[in-house]
Amino acid sequence: MPYIYTLEQDSVDDLTKLLAGNLQRRRLEKGLSRSALSMMSGVPAPTIAKFEQQHIIALTSFVALAQALGYTSDIKQLLSEPHFSTMEELETINRNKNRKRGRNEIGR
Secondary structure: OOOOOOOOOOOHHHHHHHHHHHHHHHHHHOOOOHHHHHHHHOOOHHHHHHHHHHOOOOHHHHHHHHHHOOOHHHHHHOOOOOOOOOHHHHHHHHHOOOOOOOOOOOOO
């Protein structure tokens, strides 16, 4: 039986690098310095710099930055809908919609 979810080609580092680059572009498009974004979001400017340069940040800080830049609806959309690539995956999703606990099995 095939696994329900396939692993993406992008590594965690690739994805965090992409998020950091996107955040920096949005900040610069709005003409904001790190200090200005820091005042708007409550996230310290050195934390913003660390994220933009080293791609390390806490999720709560990332959400606060996205919110300060006006991306609240995008954050709400993240992981909001199930993804599937086969009818079998869709059937599994529909069968498990009301589950309160997961199983310790992959591919069921």
